[in-house]
Amino acid sequence: MNEIYMDNHATTPVDPRVFEAMRPYFCERFGNAASGGHSFGRKAQEAVEGARRQTASLIHAKPEEIVFTSGATESNNLAIKGAVEAYKGKKDRLVTVSTEHKSVLDSCKRLALSGVKVTYLPVRRDGILDVGVLRSAITRRTLFLSVMFANNEIGVIQPIAEIGRVAGEKGVLFHCDAAQAVGKVPVDVKAMGIDLLSFTAHKLYGPKGVGALYVRKKDPPIRLIPLLDGGGHERGMRSGTLNVPGIVGLGKACELCQREMKPESARLARLRDELRNGILNKLEDCDVNGSQKSRLPHNLNVSFGGVEAQDMIRELKGIAVSSGSACLSTSPEPSYVLKALGAPEELRRGALRFGLGRFNTGEEVEEVVRRVVRAVKRLRKSKPSA
Ligand SMILES: *Cc1c(COP(=O)(O)O)cnc(C)c1O
DSSP states (O other): OOOEEOBTTTOOOOOHHHHHHHTHHHHTSOOOTTOTTSHHHHHHHHHHHHHHHHHHHHTTOOGGGEEEESSHHHHHHHHHHHHHHHHOSSOOEEEEETTSOHHHHHHHHHHHHTTOEEEEEOOOTTSOOOHHHHHHHOOTTEEEEEOOSBOTTTOBBOOHHHHHHHHHHHTOEEEEEOTTTTTTSOOOTTTTTOSEEEEEGGGTTSOTTOEEEEEOOSSSOOOOOOSSOSSOTGGGTSOSOOOHHHHHHHHHHHHHHHHHHHHHHHHHHHHHHHHHHHHHHHOSSEEEOSOSSSBOTTEEEEEETTOOHHHHHHHTTTEEOBSSOGGGTTSOSOOHHHHHTTOOHHHHHTEEEEEOOTTOOHHHHHHHHHHHHHHHHHHHHHOTTO
């Protein structure tokens, strides 16, 4: 039996075209991008600058506004801790949302230990932040706002352009964790009023261990205190020898996403709807978690009444889906994201996340529908109380 991978929110496979672009930068063009004195270094530097252009283009930024990092966790840490340290003064408050990724929530928690006040905003039952609630949470002392673009569990997309407008009006720095959105849906940092934007290669068919932080350079230029001190790479914001093959991979992955986004997101939305309808038409007592309107095209999150997600995952052997965020797989607790939506305990325990991707086919979707329906029926029958 062929395994089916449908956990593309946890990570994506490297696209073979990305891998081919990276390949020469391991053994042949191995130079240090900071060694401009010889051709080995210059070739690496040119490759990095090419990737910087490709990466910037995807989010409508300028190449000099891209800081390469090790991934979105680092980008989030750098944006939040770096900006708060750089600007802390009369303004010292932070506003974020209860459904953010742990790398945002825990960065905020760390700052709270040193006296920064953090406000965690609730979301509506559909997972979307109410912009009116946000507006009234921002005070004269609010320095920094962090709202994710799209949620990694339920795929809902926040009203980012509207939030950017509020941040602009109120003079608050706006950081956005866009790890799930970049490459999948249009992201335009200028049109959306974003000052800092985090993303990562391994969620968009690039390699693991490389990502980027967009740092606005004008109107106004954003300052950051770096997390790492050293050689002053990346405009002083991220010291350390550049991961040239990884960066080349991120650039190529961004170029492919930009070129193929439109037809690919339409294809994925069609497959996702087939998956949803296939399941909901054949099974009673299922709930889709999160807004169905404002949502990533490749995400489906369903709670199966009377069924435990852990039992489903066991029944669906050979199909890779997950019960929540991969980043929390060490803790068996049901999702804090679904809790923030106000989902009752039973629905939280029965939630499965399906993340479609570039390499999924219509046949795979049909197979997953068949297997899911069979598994739910079997589990419900074996538990007479349900
Ligand atoms: C995956 C993910 C991250 C972390 O990215 P890494 O590159 O794995 O560190 C952060 N935020 C969101 C929303 C994610 O989905």
